[in-house]
Amino acid sequence: MKAIILEGVNQPLKLADVEKPELRAGEVLVKMKAAAFNHRDYWIQKGQYGGLRFPSIQGSDGCGVVDMVADSENNHWIGKDVVINPSLNWGNNPHTQAKDYIILGMAQDGTFAEYVKVQARLLYEKPAHLTAAQAAAIPLAGLTGYRALMTRAAAKPGNKVLITGIGGGVALLCMQFAIALGCDVYVTSGSDEKIAKATSMGAKGGVNYKTENWHKEIQKMSGGFDAIIDSACGEQFEKLVDLCKPAGRIAFYGATLGAFNSGVPAKIFWKQLTICGSTMGNDDEFAAMINLISTHKIIPVVDAVYPMGEAQLAMEKMARGEQFGKIVLSMY
Ligand SMILES: NC(=O)c1ccc[n+]([C@@H]2O[C@H](COP(=O)([O-])OP(=O)(O)OC[C@H]3O[C@@H](n4cnc5c(N)ncnc54)[C@H](OP(=O)(O)O)[C@@H]3O)[C@@H](O)[C@H]2O)c1
CATH class of the missing domain: 3.90.180.10 (Medium-chain alcohol dehydrogenases, catalytic domain)
Structure with missing residues (x-):
């Protein structure tokens, strides 16, 4: 063969x-x-x-x-x-x-x-x-995005959700799942064109992570986030901590930008934040993910x-x- x-x-x-x-x-x-x-x-x-x-x-x-x-x-x-x-x-x-x-x-x-x-x-x-x-x-992207969003970040209908690097395979499917769940989804990307495509698919807004004040801009746009899904980590990670509402959750499944700095610890414990890693997913999550795609006709x-x-x-x-x-x- x-x-x-x-x-x-x-x-x-x-x-x-x-x-x-x-x-x-x-x-x-x-x-x-x-x-x-x-x-x-x-x-x-x-x-x-x-x-x-x-x-x-x-x-x-x-x-x-x-x-x-x-x-x-x-x-x-x-x-x-x-x-x-x-x-x-x-x-x-x-x-x-x-x-x-x-x-x-x-x-x-x-x-x-x-x-x-x-x-x-x-x-x-x-x-x-x-x-x-x-x-x-x-399969791989859907499973990873599903577990990070649904299980680890425990997203609920009506939550404000930020998904970073929306051009990625995992990020984009994760956005489609969050929209199907009834979340208000915001995105970041290094490309304005990709942000425009994401908003045309139902994202409420987005900012370019290459601009200096991207975090301030998205804070103004959204009012902060209940759940954040990230695969970049690196130095920008502490901005995600700032962008969380009290009791917010950050789930990350990749480290494209390398080691992270999560900033001032008091911000994490005072706001009662949950920061967790996520990898792939179990068999029940795979079945639930396929079911979500079929039920909502996600493409x-x-x-x-x-x-x-x-x-x-x-x-x-x-x-x-x-x-x-x-x-x-x-x-x-
Ligand atoms: N733990 C797991 O189970 C698991 C599973 C799948 C993937 N991963 C990891 O997750 C990462 C993404 O995987 P993928 O397959 O989705 O990759 P991909 O399709 O190749 O996409 C690469 C991603 O990196 C983003 N990116 C690059 N620079 C960034 C920055 N400065 N800030 C935020 N995002 C940035 C891109 O966003 P834009 O194009 O929008 O700029 C895009 O989302 C990889 O490191 C991969 O190894 C882990």
Whole structure:
């Protein structure tokens, strides 16, 4: 079969012929229609990720059709369009992942291939209103955004919610979930054009984080926030503390700008703030996220679709941060 191979750190993604996976008990073979990039794929290519092994097939997200199953009890999946929960081995504790937790696409071979094998329990039917490319955009970003917003930041209808860096795959789906929930959503971005796109989708307003007084401007616009979802951290993080209303919650799932400074501790305890980290999500959260997408007919934003052979160009586009939404690979 054809697959996109990463042979080592800083190597370009290459189209190659590899062995088709062989199924073991409990597994199914999915013939991929589309796969999507995550920032994780970039960190892996740069060597800035744990547990690396090469050569490898990356890709945590995808949509395809079930082609073969190992066990007859899974025959009902054959021919169905599915998305895959990339959160492998979360385990039994809903609050945190098990020690052997891994994400599809490293260390286990991922979705940047004609075929991927996964445990049948990770399959979910593709929401009927979506194309394969739109559905491929959901899994990792949707799961991360859902847990950060709903579980960790405990957003409620009517809350004022700030989502930073709205051009990102996670941020944008998180905004769509918050709007569906009935929150008033505000955004930041390094691009005025991306802010305009977000407001056209239902955000109440936004500011460019490259401007000096972005935090004052968004405070004036919103009156402060009940919940903030961030993936940048860095020095700007203490501004998020200032932007919280009393009893506000900040959930962060990434650190694109590196180590953070959360500012004056008294501001956090006097305002009774909750600051928490969030990673991926458990199986119940994945199911609830897919249900939310189907119920509200949410359509993930696909920025661009590249043919399989142009995977490296797609990765470079994501590295430049040009995208609004997800970058997708089409398998056929
Ligand atoms: N813990 C987890 O489970 C988990 C899951 C998914 C992702 N992540 C991490 O979260 C981060 C985003 O992932 P992604 O896949 O959504 O990335 P992506 O689609 O490549 O987007 C990159 C993001 O960084 C934002 N950004 C860049 N500079 C920023 C700044 N100064 N202030 C605020 N935002 C800034 C961009 O916003 P604009 O384009 O609007 O400027 C955009 O949202 C990555 O670090 C990734 O590794 C973690």
